[in-house]
Amino acid sequence: MRAFATLLDRLVVTPGRLSKLRLLQTYFREVPDPDRGWGLAAITRDLELPGVKPAMLRALVAERTDEELFRLSYDYVGDLAETIALIWEGDPDGSVPPLREVVTLLQTTSRSDAPGRVAALLDRSGPSERFALLKLVTGGLRVGVSARLAKQALAAYGAVDVTEIEELWHGLAPPYESLFAWLDGRAEKPAQAAASPFRPVMLATALEEESLATLAPGDFLGEWKWDGIRVQATAEGGVRRLYSRTGDDISRSFPDLLAAMTYEGALDGELLVVRDGAVAPFSDLQQRLGRKTVSAKMQAGYPAFLRAYDLLQDGAEDTRRLPFQERRARLEAFAKTLDPARFDVSPLLPFDDWAALAAARADPPDAVVEGVMLKRRDSVYVPGRPKGPWFKWKRDPYLIDAVLLYAQRGHGKRSSFYSDFTFGVWTAAGALVPVGKAYFGFTDAELRQLDKFVRDHTVERFGPVRSVRAGADFELVLEIAYEGLHRSTRHKSGVAMRFPRISRLRWDKPAAEADHLSTLEAMLPVESAPKV
């Protein structure tokens, strides 16, 4: 338990992705089976403790501590599990049993026994084990590690490709001893055991426009690149699953689509919200993401839809080794049997030469298109991002000129640099209102210039944040590139940007010439979503 507690302690304060990967790999290397597998399951949220409910914790702590002191402490600390971990008078030397025993105790408990068992474990724990234990009880660890990152750490640990882990994942169960045996080189790769398994996704590389001259238009098929989320919809042997492109099972958020997956096979496509045949903007799809339960009203107001790109499994046949052109023909036939209210096939984009494709890219037929895709007619479907068979050619980003308003220090390498920048545009009333935040897009040399500018022109400090002198006469204008806009009630400006980054420092431009909020408002998608 101590190793797991130490891991959580470190992860919770480690901002860097590479450092997190290193901490996880060290954990996998140093901790024996089955403890490391249980630790992994807790991180990927695959650890089920049905008898243990977070609601019991308050009652538990009320028995042990003064109510007023607990209230003051919770108010100060802000996190329930952490407050209890700190306030509980356990064993400072932490004689709590290994993680495997803790998991067994918590997995086998009845709901009525759970408070007693948790209290007994807390009594035997030091403060950091108590925190880890309570995080197991409350579920989500919130240590800044996604399931995806944990899988990447496994891949790095075993020197295998992450797609191999993703492919196996849904057939494995904690504590993953067969997986670790393989990664340690002691056993063969485990056989794929999941019903309706995830198939590692094939991705496109970004097109460098100058390379078009070396490519023959006749070798490729063109498609629109739709702005939803890439998914895999698999229905085999009575099991239906919807996976994200990194293999996360998101079926629970989309019961409406799942109900329509009456086929036997695996489709690759774009998940969209489509109302009366019209594709809704990405922000509508966002309403549906990450939900554990989805109300009927939500399903009716934001209907899920799959625009199919590819056919990976056709009945009993794995079609991934077929050339794309052939898979495409199979897909069109396959799709004829599907409910047209839930499925269609992403239409091909005919073109004779690159100029025609460029013209189509510049003038898409739908606002929810974010570029074009090029796929070699003869490309087989392989995992990962091979260079050559598939290209994405995204629409040019939108650009605005905004004024630097606030800067915040970064983390890790950037901990002494002001590297996160909030920028704003003019309102009709002549004030600057923040419209977004960007922390990349500039070179290291530009970062030094920005850092110096912030330090030299600080007006106010709020902890790690500084406000920067900005006004019509004195300021720094940033050219911001972004992928789209949507309405937001959480931002004072009423708009939120997707993927904003700094594309140029406009030292030459006076702030008075920066853009106005009305320019952004005019670009918002037409309000089509019903209020839910």
Added chain:
Amino acid sequence: MTPDALLHPTPAGLYCPLGDFHIDPVRAVPRALITHGHADHARAGHGQVLATRRTLDIMGLRYGAGFAGEVQAAEGAHRIGDVTVAFHPAGHVLGSAQISVTHGGLRIVAAGDYKRGVDPTAETCEPVPCDGFITEATFGLPVFRHPDPRAEIAKLLASLRAFPDRAHLVGVYALGKAQRVLRLIRDAGYDETFYIHGALEKPCTYYEAEGIALGPLAPATSEKRAAPEFAGRIILGPPSAFAARWAQRFPDPLIAFASGWMQIRARTRQRGVELPLIISDHADWAELPATLTELDPGEVWVTHGR
């Protein structure tokens, strides 16, 4: 006589009318008694200052020789006006003291900042029986229980092994915490050179002169030093320096901070600290009530910073 006739708070600080002096006043007064050398307790510009020799030395380092009109080193009991005052070790930092004020049969102890745990870089705290006890309460919530500082230092050394390519920047207050942390790391068997921020230089030299060995130290600010030399090294400086350009010279810095506040994860994250070291020179939740129980004074007054 009631305790608050002997000693009571005023805008300038705790005041004793019978002796006409203030304890740790926040503004210049004719006569000040100072518990310890931290800047929020020890200010320059008083007429007369009575404090331990070490506190006077530290004030001299901080403010220069003429920091007060007249200074006197406390030794044994001093008669001031109608009261008797004495200085007793507080265990907070080198030279820190509790001040007892006695009149007739009534004694009040202003403890200043204190801690009860073992610390070879400060005189051990001596509780003084009294009728009124003025305690600090910096960590006066039951969530603050300081762990064994040696275990915290072990975390730092483990991190050095795990991230040998990163410069480990350890945030410490320049007086007291810096020297305590240095000594703790030495006691854990680490004998490499420490690199220190300029603000730590004078206090470290002073502790050394007072017989507290800190081992090899070198300035972290030398312009000649190329960046990669700091990889895997321990650099100590005041936390504010880590946000300044000063810190930009270090390769892929890993920020640590030695403070009792590091108990709370949200505080740690807020400050961008990657390696919290829970090491404090203040009494924790276990020590505060234990001290009150031990002394069992008739009255307890609680102060909490400013």
